[in-house]
Amino acid sequence: MNSCRILIVAALLMLLFPMTVAGVGTTNVTIGVNGYIVLNNDIYIELLDVGSDMGWSAQVHFYSYQDSVGTKKTLYIGDIPTSYTSGSGMTTKVTLDSVFSNGASFVIESSKKLYVTDRHAGEVETESVTVPKLTITRTIDPNAAEIGQTVKVTLTIKNTGNGTATDIMLDEGTIAKTYKDGCPSTIDDIAAGATKRIEYDLKIGDDAQSGTREMPASVLNYKGESSDSYSTQSRSSVLTIIAETVLLPEMTISIDPIDYVVTCGDNVPMVVTITNVGNATSEKVYVKGDLPLGVRLKGGELEPVYESVKPDKSEEYEVTLVANEEGKHVVEMKVMWADEEATAVFEFWAEKSGLEKYYIYIIAAIPILLILLWIIKRRREYSY
Amino acid sequence: MLNILVLGLGQCGNRILDAMNREAFGRGGAFAKYYTRQKFPASVKTIAINTAINDLKGLVDTRAKDRLHVPHLHGVGANRTLGKRVFEDNKEIIMSEIDKRGTFDLIFIITSAAGGSGSSFAPLLVRELKETYTNAPVICIAVLPFREEGSIFLQNAAFCLKDLVEEKPAGVLLVDNQYLKKYAGDIKSAYDKINTTTARRLLFLIEALNSEMLMVTDLGDLKTVMNGGIGIGTMGFYEASKDSTIKSAILGSLKPSGLLFPTNVYKEGARAMLIIKGDKKYLDLDLITKTIEELSTEVGQVFKGVLIQKGRPRVLSLFTLNSVPELEKLYATAAEAIRFEKERQNQSKSQLDSAFSHIEDLEPIY
Ligand SMILES: Nc1nc2c(ncn2[C@@H]2O[C@H](COP(=O)(O)OP(=O)(O)OP(=O)(O)O)[C@@H](O)[C@H]2O)c(=O)[nH]1
Ligand SMILES: [Mg+2]
Numbered sequence: 010m011n012s013c014r015i016l017i018v019a020a021l022l023m024l025l026f027p028m029t030v031a032g033v034g035t036t037n038v039t040i041g042v043n044g045y046i047v048l049n050n051d052i053y054i055e056l057l058d059v060g061s062d063m064g065w066s067a068q069v070h071f072y073s074y075q076d077s078v079g080t081k082k083t084l085y086i087g088d089i090p091t092s093y094t095s096g097s098g099m100t101t102k103v104t105l106d107s108v109f110s111n112g113a114s115f116v117i118e119s120s121k122k123l124y125v126t127d128r129h130a131g132e133v134e135t136e137s138v139t140v141p142k143l144t145i146t147r148t149i150d151p152n153a154a155e156i157g158q159t160v161k162v163t164l165t166i167k168n169t170g171n172g173t174a175t176d177i178m179l180d181e182g183t184i185a186k187t188y189k190d191g192c193p194s195t196i197d198d199i200a201a202g203a204t205k206r207i208e209y210d211l212k213i214g215d216d217a218q219s220g221t222r223e224m225p226a227s228v229l230n231y232k233g234e235s236s237d238s239y240s241t242q243s244r245s246s247v248l249t250i251i252a253e254t255v256l257l258p259e260m261t262i263s264i265d266p267i268d269y270v271v272t273c274g275d276n277v278p279m280v281v282t283i284t285n286v287g288n289a290t291s292e293k294v295y296v297k298g299d300l301p302l303g304v305r306l307k308g309g310e311l312e313p314v315y316e317s318v319k320p321d322k323s324e325e326y327e328v329t330l331v332a333n334e335e336g337k338h339v340v341e342m343k344v345m346w347a348d349e350e351a352t353a354v355f356e357f358w359a360e361k362s363g364l365e366k367y368y369i370y371i372i373a374a375i376p377i378l379l380i381l382l383w384i385i386k387r388r389r390e391y392s393y
Numbered sequence: 394m395l396n397i398l399v400l401g402l403g404q405c406g407n408r409i410l411d412a413m414n415r416e417a418f419g420r421g422g423a424f425a426k427y428y429t430r431q432k433f434p435a436s437v438k439t440i441a442i443n444t445a446i447n448d449l450k451g452l453v454d455t456r457a458k459d460r461l462h463v464p465h466l467h468g469v470g471a472n473r474t475l476g477k478r479v480f481e482d483n484k485e486i487i488m489s490e491i492d493k494r495g496t497f498d499l500i501f502i503i504t505s506a507a508g509g510s511g512s513s514f515a516p517l518l519v520r521e522l523k524e525t526y527t528n529a530p531v532i533c534i535a536v537l538p539f540r541e542e543g544s545i546f547l548q549n550a551a552f553c554l555k556d557l558v559e560e561k562p563a564g565v566l567l568v569d570n571q572y573l574k575k576y577a578g579d580i581k582s583a584y585d586k587i588n589t590t591t592a593r594r595l596l597f598l599i600e601a602l603n604s605e606m607l608m609v610t611d612l613g614d615l616k617t618v619m620n621g622g623i624g625i626g627t628m629g630f631y632e633a634s635k636d637s638t639i640k641s642a643i644l645g646s647l648k649p650s651g652l653l654f655p656t657n658v659y660k661e662g663a664r665a666m667l668i669i670k671g672d673k674k675y676l677d678l679d680l681i682t683k684t685i686e687e688l689s690t691e692v693g694q695v696f697k698g699v700l701i702q703k704g705r706p707r708v709l710s711l712f713t714l715n716s717v718p719e720l721e722k723l724y725a726t727a728a729e730a731i732r733f734e735k736e737r738q739n740q741s742k743s744q745l746d747s748a749f750s751h752i753e754d755l756e757p758i759y
Contacts, residue, residue, distance in 0.1 A: 384427045391426055393449050393457040 403511025564619025
């Protein structure tokens with residue numbers, strides 16, 4: 010059954026009534042799956058299903074007005090006729106003649122003249138056809154990735170039908186701000202039983218939104234040999250988009266402690282280090298210094314400006330301060346970049362200079378010393 | 394400004410010199426030398442000369458470099474003969490030390506006449522100084538001993554004065570320890586008092602000589618006064634009390650109580666110089682002139698100098714004498730002492746000779 014031509018018998022909702030069946034007590038009927046016919050307003054013959062597992066078969070439900078339960082029988086082509094007697098005593102013998110993809114035709118004999126008094130449904134393939142049946146599964150690997158990364162999407166398409174799938178159109182689901190690379194929209198025919206694997210890259214765009222995102226199902230539209238259209242779809246998938254590590258400059262400032270206790274008037278070296286501990290280059294880095302009263306800048310530039318500081322890079326500079334007044338001094342240094350700032354504080358004690366400390370004593374001692382020297386001189390002058 | 398040299402010889406001379414130096418410090422007491430400078434009324438150079446280093450060490454207000462030690466153990470032990478020899482041996486040293494002080498208009502030599510060093514150096518120094526500083530009058534201040542100090546001091550005083558006068562200094566001014574004993578009970582304070590008094594009077598005189606005076610006395614007048622009589626004189630002093638007139642002050646300066654040596658100025662005075670200092674309001678020049686004129690009829694030539702100075706009138710009298718009875722007494726005593734001494738010596742000698750005669754012709758036997 011390679012060349013498949015499917016004959017669809019239209020289901021007639023209503024036929025002429027009464028309908029004369031050719032030959033006394035014998036008639037040919039075709040019933041679609043889930044359809045039924047009523048014979049002589051008494052016997053119902055309903056086609057439940059058709060199968061091809063152990064030879065072509067049809068499952069039929071016989072019942073009648075007075076036998077609403079009826080019997081269910083599976084009829085095989087070539088079997089002996091299956092008989093059913095209705096509740097009112099009318100007996101029919103039914104033989105399975107042929108099976109279609111969704112219907113079957115039977116030969117019904119009876120001692121009475123048979124009329125099909127009612128008929129329901131019926132897409133009946135009047136001919137035995139080949140039907141493709143595709144299934145599609147999708148995997149995303151890895152299923153969690155950062156923004157900017159690319160993941161691999163694998164589509165596995167399997168034809169479980171008995172016919173070749175043709176004109177396969179792939180309608181792949183999309184996550185906003187992700188970009189497919191190498192995803193086909195049409196797929197070559199897939200023979201019955203064959204499996205096709207399609208791989209493509211999915212790049213997560215820079216502007217993609219992070220979080221757990223659902224990728225709608227991949228939908229396959231395809232046709233069989235008889236140009237019938239079919240459709241199948243995969244399950245939807247989940248891709249976790251991890252927010253990308255933000256690239257920002259981050260400056261720190263530190264002041265190397267040199268001397269905590271200094272002497273008034275002496276040089277106080279201060280080494281200022283600013284470091285970009287962020288992951289992006291910082292443009293225009295300003296340093297501002299706030300000297301307290303009693304401390305002045307003696308050398309070096311207190312407030313340099315750096316055009317750019319690369320990540321993990323430091324800028325170091327030294328200035329010389331001089332404390333004029335004794336006591337605790339707090340120098341505040343600030344580094345400023347892109348609307349942000351960081352502060353470091355340098356504390357030190359200034360003590361009176363050695364001289365200054367003893368100033369009063371020295372002042373007091375000088376005249377005493379002079380007087381002493383004078384007295385000694387005089388003493389020597391007058392001692393013999 | 395006058396350049397004046399003051400030499401203090403021997404312990405006595407040294408200490409009067411030291412007193413002058415102390416007075417030059419003003420009223421500062423013992424510590425004055427540590428905080429102030431000497432203010433002499435003229436350019437005064439002082440040298441203390443002694444053979445006894447301990448005497449020099451005992452000085453307080455004389456600069457060390459103004460103390461000259463003439464090495465001869467600890468003094469010459471009142472032996473003028475030895476003293477003269479020591480001077481001759483060290484003449485160059487002494488004269489060169491004096492020479493370092495420049496030239497002088499007036500020279501004072503202060504010494505005890507009774508000791509060994511000072512009394513023997515003084516006449517010889519007069520000779521040397523007169524030779525070297527021909528224009529500078531040399532005035533000797535000779536201190537006479539306490540009479541009870543012994544015959545040697547008396548002899549020395551006698552011979553020293555004789556020697557001095559023979560060398561013809563400009564003059565000799567006597568200071569008599571014996572006479573001034575009244576100042577204090579014990580010898581030490583008597584010395585101090587005599588020294589200070591003498592020092593002050595010399596400075597008073599120096600100041601007057603160096604100053605522009607209302608009525609002038611000068612070095613020439615001084616020379617003339619010192620030339621009078623036998624060339625020996627002394628000084629008197631009087632400080633007026635509140636209500637006394639200038640006349641009583643002038644006359645007071647000639648009273649025995651104010652003299653350094655006992656004499657009757659009115660009887661024995663040859664020439665005098667009166668130096669009057671005091672506040673202008675006290676100094677009635679007419680009265681001064683009148684008083685001095687009166688004085689001249691009794692004392693002989695009287696020079697006067699008036700110096701306007703703060704304070705009550707003070708008057709220094711300086712005069713030479715025609716005769717010195719007190720000296721005569723002293724010489725008589727000295728001669729007696731010498732004779733007595735000589736006799737004793739002879740006696741002792743013959744005693745010793747007779748003692749030795751016992752062992753004459755004998756040899757020790759061992
Ligand atoms: N006015 C007064 N007389 C003194 C002082 N010291 C000693 N004399 C007198 O001086 C005499 C003794 O002479 P000194 O000056 O001590 O003797 P010198 O010149 O040092 O000679 P030598 O000691 O013998 O070598 C005695 O008559 C003492 O009374 C003194 O400070 N003031
Ligand atoms: Mg002596």
